[in-house]
């Protein structure tokens with residue numbers, strides 16, 4: 001089968017590799033759509049272990065072969081979770097596969113979906129509803145699920161004021177989820193392409209901190225109090241600081257992006273405002289039905305996908321995605 005492989009330190013190749021065979025609780029999925037994620041780019045420039053590895057963890061396709069599965073059958077259409085949970089440890093048994101004690105992950109710790117086929121754990125297979133396309137499936141397993149879980153941590157009340165910092169796919173999904181839950185949403189984003197995409201997705205209020213005075217905008221929108229809730233989806237020190245600064249006294253800040261490190265002043269911000277700062281990590285299987293329900297009512301979110309590539313154009317696809325001038329870039333093997 002054809003597959004893209006990361007060779008470490010930024011190098012990739014298009015290779016012909018043997019089609020894998022499922023063993024035990026594994027299933028073979030024919031990949032229909034695999035969406036690219038900033039995590040893929042991060043792995044590309046590391047020397048991930050094992051190497052070489054087939055990248056891609058936002059996967060939708062159909063099951064074509066199984067060995068001894070308990071519930072997944074050939075012919076089923078599935079979206080895969082990011083992680084490949086063991087299914088037997090304590091976190092797995094309560095539905096928290098993202099915290100599996102024997103964790104594996106597509107596209108880094110095991111081969112992923114930038115290929116014609118992927119060997120998946122049965123525990124990763126989310127049933128794709130009949131009315132959902134493979135594009136929908138590629139978005140639901142990470143972008144929408146991760147955003148749903150993060151926004152869920154805020155326990156939003158209708159009409160509360162929410163700031164989403166960073167308008168990448170997860171930030172835009174967070175904004176749409178918060179709107180659906182009845183909140184008044186503002187997005188802070190500096191990239192022209194992302195702002196255009198946010199407008200196309202009907203995000204009602206967008207502030208560009210490069211051209212607008214963000215603290216003044218926060219004060220104006222919130223009558224000087226600050227936002228009830230902030231979702232940090234920007235992924236850098238400046239967006240992290242902006243998130244803390246924009247929250248009101250007693251406000252909640254949920255961190256969805258992977259800010260590597262950032263200084264934090266408890267004395268200046270966190271204690272005087274009694275902020276609650278929460279990390280958020282993927283989503284759990286108990287939330288899947290709600291995520292499907294949300295997405296069914298918000299199908300235009302599929303417009304997050306802006307570009308499609310065959311595997312053979314891997315270099316072009318990754319280069320375009322890394323330019324920041326796209327929404328979701330997907331491979332259609």
Ligand SMILES: [Zn+2]
Pocket residue numbers: 036037038039057058142143
């Ligand atoms: Zn991802």
Ligand SMILES: [Zn+2]
Pocket residue numbers: 085086087088089090091092099100101102
């Ligand atoms: Zn486990």
